[in-house]
Amino acid sequence: VPFLSASLGHAWMGASSAGCGVPSISPSVQYNERIINGQNAVSGSWPWQVSLQTRTGSHFCGGSLINEYWVVTAAHCEFNPYSHVVVLGEYDRYSGSEAVQVKTVTKVSRAVTHPNWDSYNLNNDITLLKLSSPAQLGPRVAPVCLAPANLALPSDLQCVTTGWGRTNTNSNALAVRLQQVTLPLVSQSQCMQYWGSSITSSMLCAGGVGASSCQGDSGGPLVYQNGNVWTLIGIVSWGSSNCNIRTPAVYTRVSQFRNWIDYIVAQG
Known part of the structure; x- marks a missing residue:
């Protein structure tokens, strides 16, 4: 069953030489043997995490920023450039005070789903989204x-x-x-x-x-x-x-x- 909700390089201080994968805000990760369910993340500590949302603000899927223009997500999320947006820098979905960036994806073929995506077997479940304007990278928005x-x-x-x-x-x-x-x-x-x-x-x-x-x-x-x-x-x-x-x-x-x-x- 796809995990859909609908059915229910700049380098920063301390960043790697590749300019990716090093959060400015450190995550708090405990490698417990038995983590029961999840826990709140530290706000801003996963700066590549994006929220895919309808234009009315309903979250339906996640994604990951891989450079200032591109996000990787799952093909089965069925991102539609006409009705969906990419939200960067979000932590609390109900907060009105976060400096989120809301990005559209250009209409012309820039939601690129893998050519071998098999929706029946959920194989090759990957889509790339090109943002119509570059993400403003900073402590809370950075690529993985x-x-x-x-x-x-x-x-x-x-x-x-x-x-x-x-x-x-x-x-x-x-x-x-x-x-x-x-x-x-x-x-x-x-x-x-x-x-x-x-x-x-x-x-x-x-x-x-x-x-x-x-x-x-x-x-x-x-x-x-x-x-x-x-x-x-x-x-x-x-x-x-x-x-x-x-x-x-x-x-x-x-x-x-x-x-x-x-x-x-x-x-x-």
Whole structure:
């Protein structure tokens, strides 16, 4: 089940040389063995997190800023340039005082969905959005680094996923403040014990230990910290319909798409 809510390089001080993946506002991450559900993030500490919203301000998916012009999200979010916007720098969806940036995506073919997107099997679940004007980068809006092509990741690697998705399986309400949760990666073979042949090489599994992504988190980031740099390795894609905290959720494997992302971004 896709985690949709509808159904329910500038370098900054201390940034990496690549100018990505180093928040000015440090996240507070506890790598507990048992994180039960999520917790409020530190405001501004995930500066690449974006909210995809309708033009009337309803959040429906997440995304990640990868440079001042481009956002990566899930294909199944079905971003529509005519009716949707990209909101950067948001933390509390109900606050009227945050200096958010609301960006449109240019109409001409600049929501670029992967050519092999398979909506039936939710395979190759990735779309790139080109902003019609560049993001103003700063402490609360900054890009994440992208996983290199063919990055080999160890199972049990501790990762963090963030979003405004559902926080309670008994309610369709979305989170007001940005949530974060630490999850371990799960090996492909282990994941196939849950999901069988639905799992492809374009997918990555994480969780199953007391927390889960859920509807409304779709398109958002799964990141891990290497040194002081955070790298995007997954895009929230799908999982159990009731966001079962004992079942791993499935993420688009960013390393499989790095060459495609670079190609599209280079084309402008």
